[in-house]
Ligand SMILES: O=C(O)CCC(=O)C(=O)O
């Protein structure tokens with residue numbers, strides 16, 4: 023086993039690696055914040071943060087980034103799909119946080135066959151609520167509760183309760199713009215609020231091996247093949263945004279996100295779950311998202 027792979031499976035995460043020059047990250051950050059401030063639609067403000075590689079050239083470029091894929095290949099092998107990509111944005115001095123959780127609990131993927139790469143597009147510091155990871159926690163399965171809080175960046179609000187000792191063991195993943203961290207699909211992680219005067223902008227990519235079968239009752243099973251071959255064809259393939267064109271890619275995004283919103287509204291809206299059949303109407307999603315965020 024390679025040194026990197028050994029360390030990764032021992033600790034459950036590794037960092038920092040360099041994806042791009044700080045200046046490139048800074049440009050993406052500045053362009054994105056301009057775009058973000060101009061979003062008028064409540065639903066789009068939420069929906070563009072999931073499967074973002076189907077919408078933005080910068081996000082598409084990052085999922086194919088050679089420096090990132092080089093590290094991911096060491097761990098997952100040569101055949102890799104990017105199944106999801108997510109923007110985790112915390113506005114300056116906001117109460118937004120991420121409850122401590124394990125990701126793959128919900129995806130139902132194979133153990134050791136999926137990981138997240140989280141790229142810092144802004145500084146990621148203690149003050150602005152950087153990612154925190156509980157070392158070696160990927161070796162155990164923790165019980166999750168629902169933490170319903172509108173400030174939780176996780177749509178479902180899933181949470182693992184950590185004791186004092188576990189809290190002390192949390193490692194702060196401090197990154198400079200352009201750097202990234204990789205973490206195991208089963209590791210406990212989360213983050214605190216942003217106490218700084220700037221946005222905290224992190225971008226997470228879920229890389230999986232193509233032999234995974236995603237939990238289709240809960241998620242989309244579309245993915246982008248970013249390296250090698252897919253001999254299984256469990257995932258429907260997304261075309262590269264640059265090849266299929268922005269309009270087609272945006273249409274696919276809308277289709278997948280609408281289905282996702284329908285699924286989540288059935289589960290999480292309880293008394294209002296009748297709205298799930300209307301979630302293909304943007305106005306309905308605008309209203310529903312005001313009540314509860316339903317996608318990431
Ligand atoms: O950005 C954060 O603070 C949390 C990110 C996260 O939960 C994830 O990428 O799975």
Ligand SMILES: [Fe+2]
Nearest residue numbers: 123124125211
């Ligand atoms: Fe997560």
